[in-house]
Each structure stands twice: as structure tokens, then as C-alpha cells.
Amino acid sequence: MAATAASAHGAAAAQSIVKRQWDETVADPIDLTFHDATSIADFFAELDAEEAAAAANTSTNSPSSSSAPGNAAAAAFAAANASLATTSDATASPSTSFSMRKVSISQQSTPTRSGAGNASSTDPTAPKSSTATSTVVRVALKLGNNQLAKLDATQFPALLRRVGIEPTRLKWLDLSFNRLTAVDEAIALCPNLTHLYLHANAIDNLRAVERALSKLPCAQYLATLTMHGNPAAADKDYKTAILRACPRLRHLDFGGVSRGDRSTARYTAGSGGKGAGAPRTAAVGASEGKRD
Secondary structure (H helix, E strand, O other): OHHHHHHHHHHHHHHHHHHHHHHHHOOOOEEOOOOOOOOHHHHHHHHHHHHHHHHHHHHHHOOOOOOOHHHHHHHHHHHHHHHHHOOOOOOOOOOOOOOHHHHHHHHHOOOOOOOOOOHHHOOOOOOOOOOOOOOOOOOEEEOOOOOOOOOOOOHHHHHHHHOOOOHHHOOEEEOOOOOOOOOOHHHHHOOOOOEEEOOOOOOOOHHHHHHHHHHOOOOOOOOEEEOOOOHHHHOOOHHHHHHHHOOOOOEEOOEEOEHHHHHHHHHHOOOOOHHHHOOOOHHHHHHOOOEO
């Protein structure tokens, strides 16, 4: 019972830290969490259903729908998009839905030339934009707390574009608390990631993790990575293996990376971890505990 309570507390703490990092660093992340999705296709199915319902509702309530039946579907879809784009947080009804209304709200909070509809114009703590534009460049996606076992290499980038994120511009990706068993190859389609959350999954092969991470185009740029809560994280060579694959990490599992950690990773590079047990040099020992 005590172990279960401790585990639950640790999971809650990790989620709290993730939320704090999202809140402090990333403006308007696309949030697709807590939908029990087992595949990327499930997100498309729900998005399609919500858009169809919105279009049907607009078509029913439109006074011109009966006079132009041939154009009803197109007009309803256009009217729905226009209506969603002007919906604000104050008027949106509470829902766990991740409909395109949420994406439109995200767009509305973007600074405009006149300042109208700009959430940051009245919020002194909101991120400031250096350019006067109404175009949103979304860089963050939250897919945590679902049932995903794999990211489909075709559907994943399609989903990103569906919610307004260009894969090459994605910086933050949260895949925590899913059922992933490996570092999925589809992540390679996002070459500019700097923050990747993979904690609390079912990834169990550390050597496979190291190989997969090292092949990612973003491996040299990752600043933050989480893998705790996976069986692979229990390996004694865990931190060293991760740093061999991602040498510029600044935070691993919400903890800092020391110069000693980096030295050990460099010392064992190319040995597949076999050098991890060799005598350490005085320079490495002296630098242990210092932070970059």
C-alpha cells in the first residue's frame, strides 16, 4: 500500500512539474490529453465527428439553408469556421473536447497589428510577441495520458498539420503516460525538438533506446528529456547511455546534468557502455557534482 501511494505521489509530482514547465515556457500548446486514444486515427475520428456536428448545427440554424440546398454543406462549414474563429474563452462552454474551437482560441490569443482580440494585451504575464502578425506559429503538442502504443509515421505528421503545427517547427512534444514500448521512429519527423517527454511508458530496452535516440535528427539539440517511470530507466547505465545519445541535454528526468555526467558519457562513447566500469580519471572525479 505504501509503495502504491509513493508511486502515485511521484506520478502526480512529475505531472505537476510538466504542467509548470508548459505554463511557464510554452504559450498555447495544443492539448490532446486524456482522450483514451489508442492510435493517432482516434484523434482524427473525434475531430471529424465534431466538425460534422458543428457543420450540421450551423446548417440547421441558417436561414438561407433552405433556399440554397446545393451549397448548404459548404456554407455550413464556412460559417462554422467563422463562428469558431471568433469564439473566446469567456463564451466557450466547459468541455473535455479538443475540437477545432480550442485551436481557434489559440489563434485568437496571438498578437495582432491593432491589438484587438489579443489576450496578452490585457495580461501582463502573457508572452510578448516581437512581430505584429495574426499568424500563429504553434510549437507545442501534448499527447500525454492516452493509450498510445505507437505513433504512425504517416498519421502523426498529418495530425500535427490538422491542428496547425508544422512538423519541422515542433519544439515540445509530451508523450508521457501512454503505452509506448520504444522511442518511436515517427519522432524523427520533428527534427527541431528541444523538449521531449516520454516518462511513464513501457519502454524497457535501454540499448534500443540509445540507438533510437542517437538516430533522431533532434538528438544534438534536445535540452530536456524525461524517461523515468519506464523499465529502461532502472538500468545502472541509464543516465550515461542517454547522454551518449543526447550529449547536449541540460535536464534529464527534471534533474540537472553535471559535468561529471557528461565526462562519463564521453569516456564510454563508442564502447557501448563497456567502459562505464573502468577506473575514472582524476579530472572526471574532480568535476563530479558541478553543473553546467
